[in-house]
Amino acid sequence: MTEPEFIPADSDPVSRRSDPARNLAVVVYILQALSFFVGGITGLVGVIINYVKLGDVRNTWVERHFRWQIRTFWIGMLWTVIGVVTTPLIIGWFILLGISIWIIVRIVKGALALNEGKAPS
Numbered sequence: 001m002t003e004p005e006f007i008p009a010d011s012d013p014v015s016r017r018s019d020p021a022r023n024l025a026v027v028v029y030i031l032q033a034l035s036f037f038v039g040g041i042t043g044l045v046g047v048i049i050n051y052v053k054l055g056d057v058r059n060t061w062v063e064r065h066f067r068w069q070i071r072t073f074w075i076g077m078l079w080t081v082i083g084v085v086t087t088p089l090i091i092g093w094f095i096l097l098g099i100s101i102w103i104i105v106r107i108v109k110g111a112l113a114l115n116e117g118k119a120p121s
Contacts, residue, residue, distance in 0.1 A: 021060060
């Protein structure tokens with residue numbers, strides 16, 4: 001198994017586009033976005049990819065994206081469960097709407113930052 005190419009966090013954003021780990025982060029953002037249409041299973045696949053490959057991207061600029069994606073998944077999962085449990089109380093529908101918007105915003109912000117070769121913020 002070959003070592004992944006190390007691109008320092010302070011490198012030129014244009015040179016970051018050729019980073020193989022970047023392509024993996026793109027795939028995970030796509031899987032997270034698709035999870036809205038396939039019941040969340042692709043989001044689970046994406047977070048598994050994040051955890052499996054996290055060691056390969058440690059100390060690179062892509063690590064921040066992996067952590068952003070992992071955090072998005074787990075916080076989204078927590079609030080989705082809370083929303084589903086509270087739907088009989090009507091407030092759950094508002095929670096589900098809010099968390100859906102929050103997840104979409106995080107996916108878009110992360111993907112745009114990744115495209116620019118920057119860390120998500």
